[in-house]
Amino acid sequence: MSPTPAILTLDQGTTGTTALVVSGDGRVLGRAYSEFTQHFPKAGWVEHDADEIRDVTVRVARQALEAARNRESFRTEGIGITNQRETVVLWDRETGRPVHRAIVWQDRRSAKVCRELREAGREGEVRKRTGLLLDPYFSGTKLTWLFREHPELRRRAEAGELACGTIDSWLIHAFTGGRVHATDPTNASRTLLYDLRSGEWEDDLLELFEVPPGILPEIRSSSGDFGMADGEILGVEAPICGVAGDQQAALFGQGCWREGLAKNTYGTGAFVLLHTGDEPVHSEHGLVTTVACNAEGGRAFALEASIFIAGAAIQWLRDQLELLPSAPESEAMAQSLQGNDGVYMVPAFVGLGAPHWNPEVKGAILGLTRGTGKSHLVRAALEAMAYQTQDALDAMEADSGVAAKELRVDGGAAENDWLMSFQAGISDLPVRRPALVETTALGAAGLAGIQVGVWEGADQFLAARGEPQIFRASMGNKEREVLRSGWSRALAAVRAFEDPGEQGPHESG
Numbered sequence: 001m002s003p004t005p006a007i008l009t010l011d012q013g014t015t016g017t018t019a020l021v022v023s024g025d026g027r028v029l030g031r032a033y034s035e036f037t038q039h040f041p042k043a044g045w046v047e048h049d050a051d052e053i054r055d056v057t058v059r060v061a062r063q064a065l066e067a068a069r070n071r072e073s074f075r076t077e078g079i080g081i082t083n084q085r086e087t088v089v090l091w092d093r094e095t096g097r098p099v100h101r102a103i104v105w106q107d108r109r110s111a112k113v114c115r116e117l118r119e120a121g122r123e124g125e126v127r128k129r130t131g132l133l134l135d136p137y138f139s140g141t142k143l144t145w146l147f148r149e150h151p152e153l154r155r156r157a158e159a160g161e162l163a164c165g166t167i168d169s170w171l172i173h174a175f176t177g178g179r180v181h182a183t184d185p186t187n188a189s190r191t192l193l194y195d196l197r198s199g200e201w202e203d204d205l206l207e208l209f210e211v212p213p214g215i216l217p218e219i220r221s222s223s224g225d226f227g228m229a230d231g232e233i234l235g236v237e238a239p240i241c242g243v244a245g246d247q248q249a250a251l252f253g254q255g256c257w258r259e260g261l262a263k264n265t266y267g268t269g270a271f272v273l274l275h276t277g278d279e280p281v282h283s284e285h286g287l288v289t290t291v292a293c294n295a296e297g298g299r300a301f302a303l304e305a306s307i308f309i310a311g312a313a314i315q316w317l318r319d320q321l322e323l324l325p326s327a328p329e330s331e332a333m334a335q336s337l338q339g340n341d342g343v344y345m346v347p348a349f350v351g352l353g354a355p356h357w358n359p360e361v362k363g364a365i366l367g368l369t370r371g372t373g374k375s376h377l378v379r380a381a382l383e384a385m386a387y388q389t390q391d392a393l394d395a396m397e398a399d400s401g402v403a404a405k406e407l408r409v410d411g412g413a414a415e416n417d418w419l420m421s422f423q424a425g426i427s428d429l430p431v432r433r434p435a436l437v438e439t440t441a442l443g444a445a446g447l448a449g450i451q452v453g454v455w456e457g458a459d460q461f462l463a464a465r466g467e468p469q470i471f472r473a474s475m476g477n478k479e480r481e482v483l484r485s486g487w488s489r490a491l492a493a494v495r496a497f498e499d500p501g502e503q504g505p506h507e508s509g
Contacts, residue, residue, distance in 0.1 A: 001073070003073040003074050003075040004023050004024065004025075004029070004072060004073065004074040004075070005023070005024045005074070005075055005077050005454045006021050006022060006023045006024065006029060006068065006074040006075065006076055006077065006454070007021070007022050007076070007077060007078050007079070007080055007242075007445040007448050007449045007452075007454055008020075008021055008061060008064065008065065008076050008078075008079045008080070008236060008238065009021075009022055009079070009080040009081075009082070009242075009441045009442070009444045009445035009448065010057055010060075010061060010079070010080065010081050010082070010171070010441075010444070011082050011083075011246070011249075011438075011440050011441040011444065012053065012057055012081065012082070012083040012084065012167050012168075012171060013083075013084055013246065014084045014087075014104065014105070014106070015035055015036070015038065016033055016034055016035035016036060016056070017033070017034060017036070017053070017056050017057045017060050018031070018032070018033045018060065018438070018441055019031070019032045019033075019057070019060040019061045019063065019064035019065075020064060020438065020441045020442075020445065021064050021065060021067070021068035021074065021076070022441075022442065022445040022449075023074065024449070024454045024455065024464065025464055026436075026464030026465050026466060028436070028438075029067070029068035029071050029072065029074055030063075030064040030065060030066070030067035030068030030069075030070075030071065031064055031067065032059075032060040032061075032063035032064040032067065033060060034056045034059060034060050035056075036048065036049070036052050036053060036056045037049060037052060039101060042109075044107070044108035044109060044111075045107055045108070045109050046103075046104040046106040046107045047101035047102060047103060047104060047107070048087065048101060048102040048104055049098075049101055049102070050089045050091070050098040050101070050102045050167075050170055051097070051098060053102070053167065053170070053171075054170070054171065054174045057171060058233065058234060058235070061234055061235055061236075062234070062235040065235050065236055076236045076238045077238065077449070077452045077453070077454050078238055078239050078240070078241040078242065078448040078449060078451060078452040078454070079175075079229055079234075079236075079238050079239065079240045079241065079242075079448060080240075080241070080242035080243070080441075080443075080444030080445045080446075080447055080448035080449075081168050081171055081172065081226075081240060081242070081243050081444055082168075082243070082244055082245065082246050082249035082440050082441060082443065082444035083166065083167040083168045083171070083187070083245060083246060084104070084105060084167055084246060085105065085166060085167075085186075085187055085190045085245035085246060085247070086105035086137055086138050086139050086142075086166065086190050086191075087102050087103065087104045087105050087139075087166060087167050088102065088103055088139040088142050088143060088164060088165070088166060088191075089102045089164065089165060089166070089167065089169070089170040090143075090146060090153065090157075090162055090163075090164045090215075091162065091163055091164070091170070091173070092161065092162060092163075093160070093161060093162060093163050093178075094161070096173065096174070096178050099153060099156075099162060100146060100150070100153065102167070102170075103142040103145075103146070105137055107136060107142065108136045109136065109142075109145055110136040110141035110142050110144060110145040111136050113136075113141045113144045113145055113148075114134045114135055114136055114141055117134050117208070118134055122134070122208065126192060126205075126208070127282070128282065129195050129196065129197075129202065129204075129205065130189070130192050130193075130194060130195065130196060130205070131189070131196050131280060131282065131283075131288055131289025131290060132189075132190070132192055132288050132289075132290075133288060134192075138190055138191060138192045139166060139190060139191040139192065139193070140191050140192030140193050140205070140209040140211065141192065141209065143164065143209060143210075143211050144209045144210050144211070147210055147211070147212075148210070154210075154212070157212040157214070157215045158212045158214075160214050162215055163181050163215055163217070164215045164216065164217075165181070165183055165216070165217045166183060166187045166190070166191070166245075168183055168184065168187050168243050168245070169181065169182060169183045169187070169217045172226050172227065172240055172243070174233070175227075175229040175230060175233055175234050175240060176226075176227040176228065176229060176230060176240070177230045177233065179227055180226055180227035180240075181217045181218065182217045182218045182219070182220050182226050182227070182243075183217040183218070183219055183220070183243070184219065184220060184221065184222040184224075184243040184244055184245075185199060185219055185221070185222060185291040185299045186222055186243075186244045186245040186248035186249075186290070186291045186292065186293065187243070187244070187245045188201070188219050188291070189290050189291035190245060190290065192205065192209060193205045193206055193209060193211060193216070194219075194291075196280045196289060196291070196301070197280070199219070199299060200219065201213065201216050201219070220243075221297060221298055221299070222242065222243055222244045222248075222252075222293050222297045222298070222299075222447050223241065223242055223293070223296065223297020223298070223447040223448070223450055223451045224241065224243075224297070224451060225239065225241060225451075226239075226240035226241060226243055227239070227240055228240070239451075239452065240448075241447075241448045241451040241452055242297065242444050242445065242446070242447030242448025242449070242450075242451060243444070243447070244293060244443060244444060244447055246440050247265065247271045247273055247290075247304065247440075248273070248290070248291070248292050248293060248302070248443075249439075249440045249441075249443035249444045249447070250263060250265050250271075250273075250410060250439045250440040250443055251263050251273045251275065251292055251293070251302060251443065252292075252293045252297075252443040252446055252447060252458075253410075253434075253439035253440060253441075253442040253443025253444075253445075253446060254408040254410065254432075254434065254439050254443070255408070255458070255462040255465075256273070256275045256292075256408060257275065257292075257293060257294050257295040257300070257458055258275060258277075258294075258295070259275055259276055259277035259402055260274075260275065260402050260403065260404060260405045261274075261275045261404070261405065261406070261408070262274040262275070262393065262396070262404040262406075262407050262408065263407070263408040263409065263410065263439075264389050264392075264407060264408075264409050264410075264411075264414075265409075265410050265411040265414075265439075265440075266310050266311060266385060266409065266410070266411035266412065266413035266414050266419075267310065267311055267411045267412060267413070268309075268310065268311050268312045268315070269306065269307050269308050269309060269310050269311075269312065269353070270306075270307040270310035270311075270385060270388065270389065270411070271304065271305070271306060271307070272304070272305040272307065272389055272392040272393065272396070273290075273292065273302045273303070273304045273305075274302060274303045274393070274396040274400065274402065274404060275292055275300065275301075275302050276300075276301050276302055276303055276400050276402060277300060277301065277402075278294075278300055278301070279301060280301045281301065281303055281399055281400045282399075283303060283395070283399045284398075284399060285355050285395035285396075285398050285399050286305075286354050286355030286356065286357045286395060287303045287304060287305050287354055287355060287392070287395055287396060287399060288303070288304050288306075288354075289301065289302075289303060289304075290302050290303075290304050293447065295457065295458035295459075296450070296457075296458070297447045297450060297451065303395075303396045303399055303400060304354075305353070305354035305355060305392035305395065305396070306353045306354050307353050307354065307385075307388045307389070307392065308348075308349075308350050308351065308352070308353040309347040309348070309349050309350065309363075309384075310347075310385045310388070310411075310413060311327070311385075311411070311412055311413045312347070312349070313345065313347040313349075313381040313384060313385075314327050314330050314378070314381050314382070314413070315327065316347075316349070316381075317330075317377060317378060317381055321377075323374045323377060323378060324374070324378060327412070327413075328415070328416075330378045330381070330382060330416065330418075331416045331417060331418045331419070333374065333375040333378040333379065334375065334378060334379040334382050334418045334419075334422075335418050336375050337375050337376065337379055340376065340379055340380060340383060340483070340486075341367070341369070341371065341372070341376060342367040342369075342486065343365065343366070343367040343368065343372055343376040343377070343379070343380045344365070344366045344367055344380055344383070344384070344486055344487060344489075344490040345363070345364070345365050345366075345377065345380035345381050345383075345384050345490075346361075346363055346364050346365075346366070346384065346490050346491060346493075346494045347363050347381065347384050348361045348362055348363045348364070348494055349362075349363045352491075352494075354392060354395070355391055355392060355394075355395035356391070356491070358495065358498070360498050361494045361495055361497070361498050362494065362497065362498075363494070364490070364493065364494045364497065365377060365380065366489075366490050366493055367486075367490075382413075382416065382418065382419045382422065383422060383426075383483070383487075384487075385413060385419060385423075386419065386422050386423040386426045386427070387426065387483075387484070387487040389407070389423060389427070390423075390426050390427050390484070393407070393427060393429075404427075404429060405429075406429050406430040406431070406432055407423065407424075407427060407429050407430070407431050407432070408431075408432045408433075408434070408468075409423070409431055409432065409433050410433075410434065410437045410438075410439040410440075411437065412437075414433055414437055415437065417471075420433060420471040421471050421474070422475075423471070424471040424472055424473045424474075424475075425473050425474060425475030425479075425480065426475070426480060426483065426484065427473070428473045428475075428480065429473065430470050430471070430472050430473070431470070431471040431472075432468045432469075432470055432471075433468055433469045433470075433471070434465055434466070434468045435465060435466035435467060435468060435469075436465065436466065442465065446458065446461040446462075449461060
């Protein structure tokens with residue numbers, strides 16, 4: 001019997017790296033995961049050791065390959081990489097060693113840079129060209145800070161001694177033995193340095209953010225040629241041929257490669273993306289415009305909403321209030337009630353994200369009575385995930401004129417059947433949950449596998465994923481209107497409670 005064709009896919013996340021070996025028929029032959037160290041040198045600063053990320057990723061790749069070999073004979077046809085998107089690394093071209101810790105997407109140190117540019121009236125221009133907000137979340141302002149604070153690094157960068165990139169570029173550089181310095185459009189579009197229309201790094205943006213152009217990677221198609229991985233480094237010699245940022249990889253992994261298809265990843269926070277087709281749609285409703293992939297892995301566009309608190313609200317009820325022993329218990333607790341009895345939670349623990357963008361508001365639980373119990377609070381936290389998701393979908397439709405046809409879901413909270421049914425009801429949309437919810441890693445596998453012929457095309461890749469579970473709306477219009485009206489009143493209440501002494505410019509992303 002000939003070896004099974006397979007893809008090694010690497011999902012390099014914020015707190016750890018997952019490696020999967022995925023066969024052409026959609027099975028996971030091998031899996032490994034490892035966390036790595038989080039560094040917090042100052043309040044609001046978050047850093048990673050890029051060397052540690054490389055070493056952890058190599059280790060889990062080798063472990064997943066070994067687990068797959070113990071299961072059956074396979075042949076690694078290609079490698080896919082997906083990654084935390086806005087985290088940026090700066091390294092020495094000659095030695096291949098980082099010259100500073102990676103500055104993580106969560107890091108807020110460049111808030112002053114953003115404020116200066118807003119006060120100079122540059123935000124409208126930046127939003128028009130990049131689709132993004134002027135916010136520390138994105139990579140460009142992190143580089144501005146680095147070069148202002150470390151003039152020697154600027155001198156070396158201008159002399160051509162340094163290279164930079166998001167985590168995908170760093171791993172590609174490491175796995176190819178330094179031969180390839182490249183990224184893909186989805187990651188490039190998160191830097192504030194990439195023009196959505198031209199699809200290139202733009203000199204005016206580089207000048208605005210004080211970034212020497214010679215340090216940036218070449219932009220290549222998400223499903224394309226990123227060089228050959230060195231077998232002595234990674235444990236297998238195979239082409240790196242699929243690369244995408246984590247949320248765009250999840251969008252592709254969900255089969256959302258056409259206009260009107262949307263997905264939500266329910267994690268600690270939540271990310272809603274709506275595929276808008278071949279042209280970028282600029283948001284007037286608090287969303288960002290980002291590059292996505294079409295069915296061939298080429299460049300397309302999406303609207304994205306970042307919801308700060310989703311599953312984290314259940315974690316808070318579990319860990320701080322000790323109202324439930326484990327997150328999965330939330331499903332039975334919500335099901336135990338006939339309704340929410342007018343209880344709402346607005347989980348604005350770190351302000352409200354898209355589409356509301358109000359960093360000053362605080363969280364609240366409203367509608368309490370003597371009859372309110374633990375199950376009401378748990379149900380309110382789950383309902384809040386659905387309401388926030390629908391707020392994002394409404395904003396996307398208002399911006400694009402495109403109504404979502406269904407909502408495809410993944411992430412830990414997507415395992416909660418009650419939540420998925422409630423989401424279908426509130427949104428009046430079918431909610432599709434795949435058989436395997438690791439869609440971020442699978443999306444990178446799909447981009448790579450299509451490039452090297454493991455799958456003949458995107459539809460064959462999706463068919464190999466197995467049968468999804470569909471949750472259909474069973475909520476009546478009247479009930480939906482009452483629930484959404486209650487949520488709107490709850491949002492108004494937390495805005496009214498906002499402390500006027502804490503007003504300031506938007507600095508949340």
